[in-house]
Amino acid sequence: MxxxxxxxxxxxxxxxxxxxxxxxxxxxxxxxxxxxxxxxxxxxxxxxxxxxxxxxxxxxxxxxxxxxxxxxxxxxxxxxxxxxxxxxxxxxxxxxxxxxxxxxxxxxxxxxxxxxxxDLAVDRRAFDRIVQAGGYVSVRTGSAPEANGLPVPKQDADAAFTAAACIGCGACVAACKNASAMLFVSAKVTHLNLLPQGKPEAQKRALSMVRAMDAEGFGNCTNQYECEAVCPKSISADYIRKLNRDYRNSSLADIAG
Amino acid sequence: MFSDSEAEARITDSRRRSDTPPDGAPSGPLASKWTRHKDTSKLISPANRRKYTIIVVGSGLAGAAAAATLSEQGYNVKCFCYQDSPRRAHSIAAQGGINAAKNYHNDGDSVHRLFYETIKGGDFRAREANVHRLAEVSALIIDQCVAQGVPFAREYGGLLANRSFGGTQVSRTFYAAGQTGQQLLLGAYQALSKEISNGGVKMYSRTEMLDLVTVDGHAKGVVVRDMVTGKISSHAGDAVLLCTGGYGNVFYLSTNAKGCNVTATWRAHKRGAYFANPCYTQIHPTCIPVSGAYQSKLTLMSESLRNDGRCWVPKRKEDCGKPPASIAEEDRDYYLERKYPSFGNLAPRDIASRAAKEQCDDGRGVGPGGLGVYLDFADSIKRLGRKAIEERYGNLFQMYEQITGENAYEQPMRIFPAVHYTMGGLWVDYNLMSNIPGLHVLGEANFSDHGANRLGASALMQGLADGYFVIPATLPNYLATQKPGAVSERDADFKRVEAEVNERTSKLLSINGKRSADSFHRELGLLIWDKCGMARTKEGLTEALRKIPALREEFWSNLRVPGSGDQFNPQLELAGRVADFLEFGELLCNDALQREESCGGHFRSEYQDEGEARRDDDQFSYVAAWEYTGDLSRPKLHKEWLEYQEVHFSTRSYR
Structure with missing residues (x-):
């Protein structure tokens, strides 16, 4: 060799x-x-x-x-x-x-x-605070049902896994001219909202994570797809479309009370 | 079922009295110990829990799981990590999977089987009651993770998929492609995030623990450095949980993250905690070989690859330089299949690593310096198709290509063993409490459940078992004896330790010598790898024990740490960690020297039968728990003799 x-x-x-x-x-x-x-x-x-x-x-x-x-x-x-x-x-x-x-x-x-x-080190704790706003399933340790009690279609599980591959590095933000964190947020929302375990909190999750993102000072998405191009885990910008849909539905539900 | 020769050698010698604290496991039948322990453990009432502050150091699987769960129960938790986010702890890099005795494959798995295989895999050097508990809670972990939304691999029917792993003959490993650790850690991180959001956990990232504070002999807090501002401060609590991982980076090159270090456990050791079995280090058989002197770390290729890859080297030395494809089938030595026909390529890690070393020592290694063996997927690709292999290991093949520039679908991977995991750690009892009351140690940081060798897919299991299920049940046994909030950061004990930490930091900055901390680390690592790596001898260890103190002396007189203490200063962080490795390395070699037998990851060349480890149960079936005496070269050995109730010692054979 x-x-x-x-x-x-x-x-x-x-x-x-x-x-x-x-x-x-x-x-x-x-x-x-x-x-x-x-x-x-x-x-x-x-x-x-x-x-x-x-x-x-x-x-x-x-x-x-x-x-x-x-x-x-x-x-x-x-x-x-x-x-x-x-x-x-x-x-x-x-x-x-x-x-x-x-x-x-x-x-x-x-x-x-x-x-x-x-020098080259930056503070990315804003990402942690976005996850803290709703990037989880509210399940207490010990209260989980038997793991195989709820079958999840393989294509949903695989799709959720692909979205969950995000490593939270922030390259998507660094590449975006608006410094938007939409790819990061959409990947987490997609991962959890696709799975039956994440459904009960799906609407609230999309709404509160997007609001947290805005509060941290990240910019808006203007569909340039630079984020997808630089993502080391090749997370798809399609998730942003899905997030926008979830966010719109949640906002309407929120307004309707 | 097992190919063990049941050469029973049960120890009945009553003269072997342990001089460690009692392990605290209840008596009675093994299978019901954990249930009985939980039934008789103390409880803290929900209203009182918020009065207790628990300090959790580390945010990997063990730390994040413990912090989240204790917060859910109502305790105040302070959690510390050196990374910029708790999501980056090195548990994230675990690839292959997590074991659980679910028996979803109906292939004969059970709690007992997982227990027995773990004890046997650990070469009969682990504590029986702890391992049984681990096997018992394994199934609950999978339930918990699935409920959190961990996207495990699934079958077409929508149920969870499993694969097999080294050292077992059943399919009990749950996985998420080659990113199982990542997905489990994100599950724990998200649970932690939920609790941070609920106000139960206060998270301190980029904050490194530099010392343990004891008050009247009890662990009551830590001294930490804010790595951004450099500020050194104290945090008081009612109990301290160290979940700070292993010490593999003492070898410099390992599969650990660059930041992984021994500082938290070593500082605790110097404050009185026993360090147990440091010589049990795991060398993982399937890593990408070293490519040059500048190399900063080694990259693991998941053991799961051995499900479909076959290890081989050329039969003839003169073939080693040839392209692998040009070497005919009959000229290849599939050495694992030859030596261990019943387990073949799935022989446990320690055995597979030594077998690879044997081939290379024999001059039949491949690649640069002859330090490599082939892991070949050609047969599996022919049998299952490239797509199936891609689905199983796609990310690993990609990673391999990034690092080596070679395509493993078209030519075999080159692999070589590398330091991966450390079975030794701080001594703990059945409650996971060290000999310092209040100091609890979880996950890889404790000496725990893996004996002298850890089986694949068991580290994730143990980290999460400790964090989600064991410590929440056992910690109240200590807390119930303590008045909450009894100590404060203003107490003299805290001020004293803070002053010592400040002094050490100033000293590191003021030496102003010529060598970088990294250069000392590399030198130490090479020495330890050479003398205390895959094969150890009395002579080599004695030499290392002579050289380490000298290197330490040079460190303290010729180190150069640029910059100051009151700024973000990665060189200062590194210097502090290397200083501790330079002390710890000596204990590692001392432990390897006193253990005059070969078992699991500890192989003493003097004690072997034609390359197979020769264990000595009569003399060495104990946990070696070391006490710091104030003299680094003269640690005091305490022995916990392992008493087996159900398991009989047998020769570990995978032939």
Whole structure:
């Protein structure tokens, strides 16, 4: 098995920002001899290691599982949240996707609802607060019926699973010119509202999660589908249509009392 | 049914007296212990529950499930996690599934069978009563998760689907494609979110526990650092629950998330909690091999792949460099099928990992450095069609291609064992309480139920069992002895620990040496992997025990942590965690050194029969519970001798 051992020389333009209220700027770093089988975050590790050894200030960025599932890593790479490849997170992006001599622009996920903490790390707790507004089934531990007591058609279960694959990273917000969180909200509403277990609270869920989203300062959806294009889990923008329908029905029901 | 040779060697030696606290399980028949325990456990009345504050550290399956459930019951809960959201805890990365004794396949499964297989899978080094309880509550977990809207895989009739997993001969594993951990964690996270919204749980994300506070010998709070502002503060409560996961990152390279660390449990250990069986570490057989020195973590390929993939290496060394497709069928060694005909590719993890190492040691490994074996799906694709394989493992194949640039539908995967899970952890009794009253430990953080080796799909089961069903029933046994709200953050004990934490943080920042925390971590990891990894020897361990203190000394004199303490500073967080790994690593090696036998994930090369582990029940059928003495190189060993009521020791054979 021939394993290519090539390395890249890159110019990095990295966003540096000391805190939420500080002014930010791009800082240039030359990253030489980066192995092409390293991941993008391993490339940043190598850069940081050099900065530390030279007595400088390393770049702060969020990451954790480094296998594309926790949703902690972010980064806008050359203008694209999670970089140039479809259906992957930044931590799964590998340097073989770049060429030696490339200049790479690295920025945080930008949105009013995601304030910068430092450099490339942002605060995404707004997503947690949206889930707290209704992204759950109100079932108390211990009160559940026998699991097979309620059959769920396979196509519904599969569709709910596909929507539930969202990792809550916020790339959809970072890609949207309106910084809308509709893809995130619609995925959760679709997951739960499709299942019989989620039906009793379906209307209330759609209404209160959308209201929470608005209150957090996320923008409106204007059907550009940038969110779908950058989603590392390829969540479909069709869910937004479904959410709009659920929201309209819930609003009417709400007005009608 | 089992191929065990029933070589009974029941221990009757009355001289073996345990010197750990009593395990607290009720006497009487095994199968009714848990019911009897619940019936006689103390209760806190609903009106009084809100007077108690419970501190939950960690928001993975165990932590989120416990925090949500205790809040539902009316307690005040404070929950802490180091990630930016509780939804990101590393339980999320578990792929394959969760076991439950539902017997939906009518294939002979039962609570007893799950119990027995877990004890046997753990190589007879787990506590019988705890494991039986785990098997009993397993079915309730599935009910609970389904009710929460966890989208498990289903059959065409609309009922839940199952698959089999290593170490078992029944189909009892529930799954959601290769994202079971994610879906279960989101279920628990949503339950937690519901309780945050109801006001029962106050959530502190990006907040790291840096020490445990004891008052009159009882765990009454924690000192934490706000990772955004750097502020160090105390939180007082009536009980502390550590749900902080395992210590696999002591090896640097593991399948754990980068942030996973031993700090919470290690700090508790240094405050008096016994650390049990640290040498029981699980090396997972199916991970993507290392590709270079810059490597920051290893990626697991779910064990469920072994349902349809066949492990092989070339029979001849000279074939190892050839493209796999060019190696004829008769020139391939399907070593697991050859060595373990009755379990084949579904041999348990420890056995499959060692078998892979054996082939590579024999010079028949494939890929860079000869550190890999093939996991081949060609036969299954031929039999079931590519679509069926895609449906079962699509996301895993995709992940594999992202990392390696290779298409596993067209050529076999290359895999190699990697550190994945740690069976050891803080010692707990039947109530999940450590030897420090009030300090409870759940999930992977405790030494618990897996003995010397954990079976696949049992970690999710244990984390959720502890969080949803065990601790809500057992915690009142402690709380009922305590006057609620008796301590406050203003007390001298809190101020003292806070000052110590501040001092340690300042020290890390002031060394101003030349090396990064990461470089020390890598060096420690390589040493531990080399001397205390898949095979251990007295000589190697002794060498590691000599080198670790020296490395620790260099750390404290040559570390460089840029930035300050009052800012978001990932390097400072890392330095604190590496400092603790540098201490913990020594205990790990000490434990491996004293256990002069091979069992489960602990393989001492001196104790084997032609590659098969040689257990020594006479000498070593105990839990090794270590006490911190103030001298890192001289921990004190306490022994809890395992007494089996129903199970008889037998040689664990999967042949």
């Amino acid at each position: 021939a394993v290519q051992k090539t390395s890249l020389d890159l110019t990095l333009k990295i966003w540096r920002q000391a805190g939420p209220d500080a002014a930010g700027r791009f800082e240039t770093h030359e990253a030489k001899g980066i192995p092409d089988s390293a991941s993008f975050l391993e490339m940043l590790d190598i850069v940081n290691e050099r900065i530390i050894t030279e007595g400088g200030d390393p770049v702060a960025f969020d990451h954790d599982c480094r296998e594309g599932i926790c949703g902690m890593c972010s980064l806008v790479i050359n203008g694209m949240p999670h970089g140039p490849n479809r259906g992957v997170t930044t931590c799964q992006l590998h340097m073989r996707s770049f060429r030696s001599g490339d200049t790479i622009w690295i920025e945080p996920f930008r949105a009013n609802a995601f304030p910068v903490i430092r």
